[in-house]
Amino acid sequence: MTASSSNLMIEARGVEKWYPNGYHALRGVDLSVHRGEVVVVMGPSGSGKSTFIRTFNALEDFQKGTIRIDGNSLGNDLRQIDAIRREVGMVFQQFNLFPHLTVLDNLVLAPTLVRGRPRAQVQAQALSLLDRVGIKEQAQKFPGQLSGGQQQRVAIARALCMEPRILLFDEPTSSLDPEMVREVLDVMRQLAHEDITMVVVTHEVKFAEQVADRVVLMAEGSVVEEAPPAQFFKNPNHERTKRFLDQIL
Amino acid sequence: MNPLLRRLRADLFATPADGALSLGLIALFSAAALGLVQWASQKAQWAVIQANSTLFAVGRYPEAQQWRLWLLTALLTAATGLSWGLLRSHPRADRDGQLWPRNDRLVLGLLAAVAVWLPWALRLAPALQSRWWLLAALLAATRWLAGRFGSHLSRPMLRLFPLVWPLLYLIGMVLISGGLGLMPVSPSQWGGLLLTLLSASFAILLCFPLGVLLALGRRSDLPLLRWTAVIYIEFIRGAPLITLLFLGQNILGFLLPGGLAPDRIWRAAWVLTFFAAAYLAEAVRSGLAAVPKGQAEAARSLGLSYPQTLLRVVLPQALRVALPAMVGQFISLLQDTTLLSLIGLLELLGVARTVMANPEFLGHNREVYLTLALLFWTCCAALGLGSRALEKRLDPQTLSRSATRP
Numbered sequence: 001m002t003a004s005s006s007n008l009m010i011e012a013r014g015v016e017k018w019y020p021n022g023y024h025a026l027r028g029v030d031l032s033v034h035r036g037e038v039v040v041v042m043g044p045s046g047s048g049k050s051t052f053i054r055t056f057n058a059l060e061d062f063q064k065g066t067i068r069i070d071g072n073s074l075g076n077d078l079r080q081i082d083a084i085r086r087e088v089g090m091v092f093q094q095f096n097l098f099p100h101l102t103v104l105d106n107l108v109l110a111p112t113l114v115r116g117r118p119r120a121q122v123q124a125q126a127l128s129l130l131d132r133v134g135i136k137e138q139a140q141k142f143p144g145q146l147s148g149g150q151q152q153r154v155a156i157a158r159a160l161c162m163e164p165r166i167l168l169f170d171e172p173t174s175s176l177d178p179e180m181v182r183e184v185l186d187v188m189r190q191l192a193h194e195d196i197t198m199v200v201v202t203h204e205v206k207f208a209e210q211v212a213d214r215v216v217l218m219a220e221g222s223v224v225e226e227a228p229p230a231q232f233f234k235n236p237n238h239e240r241t242k243r244f245l246d247q248i249l
Numbered sequence: 250m251n252p253l254l255r256r257l258r259a260d261l262f263a264t265p266a267d268g269a270l271s272l273g274l275i276a277l278f279s280a281a282a283l284g285l286v287q288w289a290s291q292k293a294q295w296a297v298i299q300a301n302s303t304l305f306a307v308g309r310y311p312e313a314q315q316w317r318l319w320l321l322t323a324l325l326t327a328a329t330g331l332s333w334g335l336l337r338s339h340p341r342a343d344r345d346g347q348l349w350p351r352n353d354r355l356v357l358g359l360l361a362a363v364a365v366w367l368p369w370a371l372r373l374a375p376a377l378q379s380r381w382w383l384l385a386a387l388l389a390a391t392r393w394l395a396g397r398f399g400s401h402l403s404r405p406m407l408r409l410f411p412l413v414w415p416l417l418y419l420i421g422m423v424l425i426s427g428g429l430g431l432m433p434v435s436p437s438q439w440g441g442l443l444l445t446l447l448s449a450s451f452a453i454l455l456c457f458p459l460g461v462l463l464a465l466g467r468r469s470d471l472p473l474l475r476w477t478a479v480i481y482i483e484f485i486r487g488a489p490l491i492t493l494l495f496l497g498q499n500i501l502g503f504l505l506p507g508g509l510a511p512d513r514i515w516r517a518a519w520v521l522t523f524f525a526a527a528y529l530a531e532a533v534r535s536g537l538a539a540v541p542k543g544q545a546e547a548a549r550s551l552g553l554s555y556p557q558t559l560l561r562v563v564l565p566q567a568l569r570v571a572l573p574a575m576v577g578q579f580i581s582l583l584q585d586t587t588l589l590s591l592i593g594l595l596e597l598l599g600v601a602r603t604v605m606a607n608p609e610f611l612g613h614n615r616e617v618y619l620t621l622a623l624l625f626w627t628c629c630a631a632l633g634l635g636s637r638a639l640e641k642r643l644d645p646q647t648l649s650r651s652a653t654r655p
Contacts, residue, residue, distance in 0.1 A: 057549075057550050059546055059549065059550060082552060082554060085549060085550055085551070085552045086552035088550070089550070089551070090546075090547075090550040092543055092546070092547060094541070094543050096541070096543040096544060096546065096547035097547075098544065098547070098548075098562055098566075099566065100565050100566055100569065100643070109551070109553075109561060109562075110548075110551035110552055110553060113553060113557055113561065114551065114552040114553060114554075114557075115552075155547075158551070159550075159551070162551055162552060
């Protein structure tokens with residue numbers, strides 16, 4: 001790793017989470033992500049990988065351990081949580097576009113409301129972002145009129161419109177028809193070459209091999225293996241990783 | 250064959266059994282309709298309505314002050330025409346609307362016909378008849394103006410326009426009750442349709458925010474808030490409205506700050522409001538439950554605060570889902586105002602009962618009740634039509650089904 005420790009964007013130490021029903025979802029998870037890094041998190045379902053990255057923008061709370069986002073520690077201070085969320089974008093499995101707003105307004109809403117930027121300026125930026133993800137012509141349509149792949153690209157553009165420093169992807173291609181997975185991964189590949197920090201929960205092995213700086217395997221609520229993709233897929237250290245790879249490859 | 254005939258044949262006479270059923274029903278309906286029309290045009294004595302039309306409209310509102318109500322009606326008509334025209338000249342971003350769809354022309358023509366025929370049938374004084382014509386003309390004119398020039402309005406102006414309605418409500422309150430230099434008219438002199446619409450609109454306007462707050466309270470994470478909302482809703486829903494109305498007459502004077510419930514009419518209006526709010530809260534709650542959790546999560550992850558998430562993302566979707574149920578609630582609220590006659594208020598039913606008790610018009614209950622039914626039906630139909638139009642405009646989903654996929 002080339003980045004120095006002052007470049008730590010995400011630093012999670014001993015994070016533990018119990019759900020209200022007593023289920024122990026995270027069992028002391030450690031993870032460090034540096035500026036501009038792309039980290040792919042893999043693991044069987046129920047391993048806690050989604051729960052874990054959702055703690056980074058406080059969509060999930062946790063009971064033990066610390067998480068620092070760009071140096072700011074995540075606690076119970078609501079104002080600090082709002083401040084952190086502004087810098088951490090998220091792309092969801094179910095897209096979660098706002099169906100009552102046009103595509104353009106989906107992008108414009110947060111920057112005008114949260115950052116107080118002038119509408120005309122945000123609109124121009126939104127259109128150029130939509131252009132970048134290849135759906136500028138659809139700006140005036142409603143999300144329900146777009147295909148799944150298009151919706152997910154809008155969702156990425158919406159997150160980018162807030163100019164976040166960190167972008168989290170929670171299984172962004174899992175609910176897409178196979179022929180639409182590629183258009184979304186292409187957009188994500190482009191992003192990976194920029195200096196935005198990305199944490200991606202996904203099952204797309206090829207994407208991880210090509211784009212990730214590091215691949216992390218989570219199982220039963222903890223990190224099992226953490227390695228550069230070449231090593232992770234060809235020569236993993238742990239038996240658990242081998243078993244997991246046998247199942248998905 | 251004529252396409253209309255062909256369609257009728259396919260719809261009504263596809264099989265012999267269909268045909269027999271259709272014929273039977275047509276015979277039944279036409280017999281009933283014929284009987285009603287015959288009775289209404291020949292046997293019925295409409296003098297009871299003609300002689301009391303003012304009483305039905307405004308109760309014992311002083312005649313010398315009735316120009317205020319005419320003015321209010323004119324203002325409301327103009328606001329309706331302007332809103333209507335603006336809606337048509339600003340179709341939604343993703344579709345092209347017509348400026349004068351066929352239904353609009355139809356409705357306007359129908360209203361004009363009613364404005365000419367009804368005052369004549371009621372044998373109103375010629376001066377009053379012409380006022381109704383003027384109102385119809387005003388509606389058409391404002392509708393045309395807003396449709397023709399509405400697109401020149403700037404965006405902020407357009408956003409501010411809906412504020413005309415609450416403003417008009419306040420102006421209406423002053424015009425009706427007096428003050429600010431106008432002679433006061435005490436609420437005990439309001440009556441008929443005026444009182445019905447006033448108490449219903451008051452309750453509808455106020456129960457809406459109250460219902461939304463209650464629904465949010467019921468879904469809140471704070472136990473105290475949640476339990477307050479639950480207890481309130483369950484208490485109100487567990488008691489018949491008429492009991493609450495009687496109760497309200499006796500205790501609201503203590504419960505509300507002095508000026509808010511000065512007399513029987515306002516107390517009754519508040520009870521209606523509190524009553525409707527509990528039911529509305531349940532409608533809104535079902536709407537809130539229909540918004541996927543991911544919507545709020547997406548909004549929060551973009552940095553929106555809780556109130557911003559609620560106002561800009563969750564509520565617009567929840568209210569859209571709850572709209573049909575809410576309008577159903579508003580319609581039954583409008584009909585519930587008839588209960589006010591039981592606590593001695595002269596709203597439509599109250600006026601009707603005094604008229605029927607008048608020895609001069611004994612034995613004309615049928616005419617009176619039919620008129621009442623028609624009046625209520627008209628108001629409810631208007632509410633229903635408005636809500637359906639709103640639903641259509643707010644629903645991106647129905648749109649995507651008809652739109653071609655890219």
